[in-house]
Amino acid sequence: MHYIRFLKLPRLLSTPSPVLSAKITVTTDLGESFLFTDLTLVVELESQSGAKILGPRNGKEYLWKGSDGMRSLEVSFPVPSSKKSEAMRMLIRPKENKHNVKHFNNMLVGTKVTTENDGRVVAVRSMDIDVSKAGLKGISGMARRVFFSNEKIISICEETGESIARHIWDAGLMLSSYLAITSPINTSPDLGHALPQLPVLKHKLSLSNLNVLELGTGCGIVGITLSIFYPNATQILLTDLPEASEIITHNLSLLSSSRGASVTHEVLDWSSPLPPRVGNINWDIVLVADCTYNPDVVPDLVSTLRSVARGGKKDVLVLLAMKIRHEDEMVCFDLLEQSGFMVKEKAVLPLLMLAGEPEQIEIFVSR
Ligand SMILES: C[S@@+](CC[C@H](N)C(=O)[O-])C[C@H]1O[C@@H](n2cnc3c(N)ncnc32)[C@H](O)[C@@H]1O
Known part of the structure; x- marks a missing residue:
């Protein structure tokens, strides 16, 4: 499994119009190896409840060029002018559903042998960002992983640093x-x-x-x-x-x-x-x-x-x-x-x- 991680948490840049900007990487759980194949990622803004996507549908696409040895990627997303007073989250996920670990059952495929094209990558969400205050709400230095299963939501926050204890394995x-x-x-x-x-x-x-x-x-x-x-x-x-x-x-x-x-x-x-x-x-x-x-x-x-x-x-x-x-x-x-x-x-x-x-x-x- 690979995990999208924030190297730099989203921050608000306000020139010429407000934009959320972050730096990410894609690594294994231990962080000992980067994803060394190419993968299209999508950046979106999500409402505080996670119920709706804010701004342009289908998000903004970025190519993770793992085959070129990429180790980090700067991403950004314009804050929609109508949403400047709403708290929101930045979501970065694989574009293709088959790679996106959205549902628990997308990870378990019985005992059947799979190809490397079937690999899964876990999306990352920022904590809630209060764009009106240009700051992060909630615990700083944290990111959120969200999984769905049988109409239930499992929402787990983890630290964005190097700590072994405080992220998902x-x-x-x-x-x-x-x-x-x-x-x-x-x-x-x-x-x-x-x-x-x-x-x-x-x-x-x-x-x-x-x-x-x-x-x-x-x-x-x-x-x-x-x-x-x-x-x-x-x-x-x-x-x-x-x-x-x-x-x-x-x-x-x-x-x-x-x-x-x-x-x-x-x-x-x-x-x-x-x-x-x-x-x-x-x-x-x-x-x-x-x-x-x-x-x-x-x-x-x-x-x-x-x-x-x-x-x-x-x-x-x-x-x-x-x-x-x-x-x-x-x-x-x-x-x-x-x-x-x-x-x-x-x-x-x-x-x-x-x-x-x-x-x-x-x-x-x-x-
Ligand atoms: C690799 S993490 C696994 C965390 C979690 N079980 C998971 O699978 O996502 C190993 C965990 O063991 C804990 N641990 C290591 N040494 C420990 C000790 N001496 N006493 C209690 N917990 C310890 C660490 O703090 C860490 O949370």
């Missing part, structure tokens, strides 16, 4: 899509049936009063998606290091208050003992997405999982999603096995990459 995005599409409230069950099945997980997710803990939640996309698609969850606790607290709290504030589950946040560092609020609850499921890339911290992660499982009176399922980037990451499974966790089932989901080597996300369900 492939495994988190793919696990979120899988959970949404296979959820019992999905009204297009055929989509879910076309995906690899995880019956042990499905059974657990169907139980009432689920308590779900997420470790290394980052921006919170997996736990937040679960809260939207599994109304039977009673309690969902998103945890990470202290530096992720601000973005998690912000994303939780975007959630509709009509959900049944209580979705909250707590700091949990794997190298420290479990906070009482985590240790005192019988968890049913522990979510772990893209947290095994650094073998140095995996022993602490596994020891946290062991403490969670030992403390509870219930049978805990660990749902671990990863993009295996190097062999060292497999140490995680040795440590999990030594701690008594057994992998019960596994699903492999192809990651739709534009150009480059094929990649995949693996989802493991351990007990």
Whole structure:
């Protein structure tokens, strides 16, 4: 998967007439490689609610010249004169629908092998811009990712800088899509049936009063998606290091208050003992997405999982999603096995990459 990112957030230039201008790039989740093929991008302005496009329809097109080694691109869009007092967002997306990750189900294609022309690119939106004040409203240094699934909207803000913790990762995005599409409230069950099945997980997710803990939640996309698609969850606790607290709290504030589950946040560092609020609850499921890339911290992660499982009176399922980037990451499974966790089932989901080597996300369900 590739992600459009802001290198410079939109700012208002007012000569001769107002224009929003930004600098973007297109990279992988880790940011370690730029998109090295050409791709037509479209810049649009969206209303604050996201419900309508402001200004000329079909936006303004730009060519990302990845084949020429492009690493950044300046984009701009004129502010329509009739909209100068409205808050708006700048949206940058791939032109072709087949590349645009608008719907979760556009990311998951069962197990079928795909070509590199099928690659997906995640659009980016700015935070709300109050053009009348020529400033940014909301938290600065943030951008928004919006996904649709089954008439629900999953809106997640992430940081625009280099931080590992505070943006969305492939495994988190793919696990979120899988959970949404296979959820019992999905009204297009055929989509879910076309995906690899995880019956042990499905059974657990169907139980009432689920308590779900997420470790290394980052921006919170997996736990937040679960809260939207599994109304039977009673309690969902998103945890990470202290530096992720601000973005998690912000994303939780975007959630509709009509959900049944209580979705909250707590700091949990794997190298420290479990906070009482985590240790005192019988968890049913522990979510772990893209947290095994650094073998140095995996022993602490596994020891946290062991403490969670030992403390509870219930049978805990660990749902671990990863993009295996190097062999060292497999140490995680040795440590999990030594701690008594057994992998019960596994699903492999192809990651739709534009150009480059094929990649995949693996989802493991351990007990
Ligand atoms: C690659 S990010 C994945 C974020 C998110 N799960 C996703 O898939 O989008 C890894 C996360 O693990 C967290 N993490 C790393 N070391 C940690 C530790 N010792 N204790 C708690 N969280 C940690 C990071 O802060 C980061 O949010």
